[in-house]
Amino acid sequence: MFDSISLYSLEVYWWLLVSILGALFVFMTFVQGGQTLLNTLAKTEDEKDLIINVLGRKWELSFSALVMFGGALFAAFPLFYAVSFGGAYYVWMAILFCFIIQAVAYEYRKKPDNVYGQIFYEKLLFINGSLGIFLIGVALGTLYTGGYFIVDEMHLSHWTKQSYGLEALLVPFNVAFGLMLFFISRITASLYFYNHLCHRKIEKRVLQTLKHNTLAFLPLFLYVAITMLLQDGYTYDPITKVVTIESMKILHNFTVYPILFTILIIGVGLVLYGIYLALQKQNKKAFWVAGIGFVVTVTLLLFILGINHTVFYPSLANMQSSLTIENSSGSHYTLVVMSIVSLLIPIVLGYIFFVWRSMDKTQMTIEEIKSDPHHY
C-alpha cells in the first residue's frame, strides 16, 4: 500500500504526522499550564486537591504525547534527532529535568512520609509547567531561527557553540515562542478547568485567568506570526540541494498553498472563538473549540516548514548543513514500515476518546475527591 509511494511523499506524510503529534502535545500541555495556575485558582486545600486531581487524570497522556513526539522524530527524521538533541544539549537536558520531576510530583505530593513535603512537590509541578514548557517553546522556536551545527560528509554532527543550545535564549523570537507556548498552556488549562470542574468560585477565577492569559498571549502570537511570515527563510534547490536564503519564505509557502493558509486562519479563528465562547457566553464547550483551534494552528505552523523545499532546521554555522525533510529522513523502507504502523493512530485516538468520555461524564467535585481514597 505504501510501497509504491515515493520517498518524498512519505517524508511529507511523516512531517505532517510529526506536526500533528507536536500540536497534540501542545494541546495536552494544558496539564502543565494548569500546574502553574494552582496557587492562582485554589485558595483552600480542598480546592488545591480538586485542581491537582482533575489534572492528575491526564498528566500521563501529556507525558506519552511528548515521548511519542520524540519517538516519531527519531524514527522518521533521525538526523534531526541526532543534530538537535546531541547539539542543543543543555536545552534538551533541562527539558528532560523538568519532566522527570513532574512524573513523581502527582503521586508523592500528598503521601505521608514523602520526605520533602507537599509544597516541594507543588513547586516541582510549577517548574515543569513554566520552565519546561517555556524551554520546549524555545527549542521549537529554533526550527524557524536555526542552530549552530555542522553536519559533516558522514552525516555526523557537531555543535559549534560551547553553550550547547543555551544561546537560543538570546534570540527574541525563540523567547517569544517559548512565552507564547507558556500562555497557550495556561489558556487551554483555564478552558479545561472550566469544562471539567464543578466549583463556582474556581470557575469565576478561571474566567479571570483566561482573560489575563489571553491578553498576554495575543501580542506574543502577533509578534511570532508576523516575524515568522516576514523574516528571511531558507530554501533549497530540489535538484542540487543547495540551500539559499529567501525573503519571506514562510509567507511565500502560504501563498503557494492558499488552502493551508485558509486552514491556518480557521484554526486561529477557532482559538479566538473558543475563548470568546467561554468569556462572553460562559459556554463550557469552549475547551474543545479552542483546543481544536490550537491543534490546527500549531500543526500548520510546523507543517509549513517541511514543504515547498523549505529548510526546517537552518544551520547558522554552515548553511549547507541545514536540515530538510529530504536530507534528514529515514530510508524509504523504514518510512513505509512506520507508515503502516501509523494506521494504528486512529485506533489509539479512538480508545483515548472513549476512555476520556467514560471517565469525564460528569464534572469533578470536591466531594468526589474526598470519597476516593486513591486521589492524588
Added chain:
Amino acid sequence: MEHTDLLIDWSRAQFALTALYHWLFVPLTLGLTFIVAIMETIYVRTGDIWWKKTTKFWMGLLAINFAIGLATGIIMEFEFGTNWSNYAWIVGDIFGAPLAIEGLMAFFMESTFFAVMFFGWDKVSKKMHLTSTWLVAIGSNLSALWILIANGWMQHPVGMHFNPDTARNEMENFWEVFFNPNGVSKFLHTVSSGYVLASLFVIAISAWYLLKNRNILFAKRSIIVASSFGLITSLFLLTSGDESAFQVAQEQPMKLAAMEGLYIGEERAGIVAMGLLNTEKVLGDENDVFHFKFEIPNALSFLGYHSLDAFVPGIHDLVYGNKEHHIISVSQKMQKGKKAVEALKHYKTYKKEGNSKKAIEALKVFEANQAYMGYGYLNKPEDAVPNVALTFYSFHTMVGLGTWFLLLFILTLYFSMNNQIAQKKWLLYAGLFTLPMGYIAQEAGWIVAEAGRQPWAIQDLLPVGMAASNVASTSVMITFWLFAVLFTGLLIAEIKIMLKQIKIGPEGAHEHV
C-alpha cells in the same frame, strides 16, 4: 570522529546511571500489573469484596513505583539523541522504529488505562475496569517487548544493510528485526525476571505482616498468589536464561568468555559454579585466572552449543585468533575494518568530485571489508575485551540468586498449601530479606548484558567510542551529577513513601472500599 576517553566514560556512566535507576522500578511494574490483574479477576469472578480490597492495596504500591519508572524512562529515549547522536544517525533508521512503535502501541495504552485503573472504580463498569487493569499490564509488557527488540538488535544486528551514500545502516527487513532470536529471548527472559521480582515483592511484604502478626489472611493469600506466580515464572526464567546464554554463545562469544572468566578456549568446557578471580591476571600472561573455583564439567559447552564436547573459545582465542578453530584475530579484523573506513572516506570524496570510476573502486574495497568496519575504530586488539571481573561476578550473582528464588518459591508455596507458613519464621525472614537480592539480581543481569558486550554499542558494528555525541565531557559530567542527585533524592522519597504505605497496610485501603 575521535572522541576523548573522558567523554566516552561520562557518556557511558550517564547512560548506565539512568538505565540502572530505571531498572529499579520497571521489573516491579511489569510483574505487579499482572499480579493485580489476577487478583482483580478473582474479585470480578467471585464477587468477594475482600479481593477488591487486596487488589487496591497492591495497586496503591504499584502507583508509587509506576510514577518514578516513567520519570526515569523518558530520559533513556532522549539520551540516544543527547548523548549518542552519532549512534542516532548511524543506526537510527532501524533503532528509531521500535521506539516509535513502543510509544504508539504501548505508552498510550498504559497511560490511558492507568487513569481508569486507579480512578475509575466508581466511574466505569466492573468489566471495563478489569479490562483496563489487564490493558495496563499488557501495555507495560508491550513496552518491554519493543524496547527489548531494540536492545536485542544492538546485541545482534540483523535485517539491515549499510548504505555508503548516507553513511548509515538502513533497515531492509522489519520482520527479521522483530523476530531476531536475541530480541525474543531477551524479551522473554527480562519480563519473566520482572514477574519473579514482583512475586518476591509480594512475598516479602506479606512475610513482614506475618512476622508482625497482622493482616494474617491477607498475607497468607497474597503469598499463595505470589508463590504460584513466582514458581511458574521462575521456571520460565530458567528456560529463557538458557536460551539467552545459547544466543550469547552464537553471537557474542567474547561476552560468554567474560561471563565465565574463560581465557583459553577448551572443548568440554565447564561452568564455574563459584570462583574467585585473580585480579593480577592480564590477557596474555601466565597467571592463573582464578584463585580457586568449583566447576561443573562440560556444562558451558552444553549451555553455549548444546553439545557436551563443543569447543568454547576463550578471550585469548578471540583476541589473538585460533587457526585450528578458524577464529581470526582482532588485529586482522582491525586491519580490514580500517580499510573499510578509509575506503568509505575515499568513496565519499570521489563521489563529491564526480569521479565515478574511482568511486566504484573505493566502493568495492569498502564492500570487501565492510563486515569488520566496526573494528576499524578500535585502537588496539585488547580494546575488544570487556571488563571480565564485572561481567563474571554479575553473571554469577544473577544465576546464583535466580536459583535461590526458585527454591524460595517452592518452599513458600509448599508451606502455604499446608497452612504452615505463618509458623515458619525462618522462611518468613528469608522471604523478607530476599527482596533486596531480587533487585541486585535484576541489576546484575543488565550489567552482564551491557558491560559484557563492550566495547560495542552495536555488536561488531559500532563501538561506543564512535557512537557518542560530540559534546564537551564537562557538559556530560554536569548532567550526570544532576541526574545522580535528582534520582537519588527521588529514590529516597519513593522508598520512604512505600515503607509508610506498607506500614499503614491494607486496612488503609480497606476502610474506603
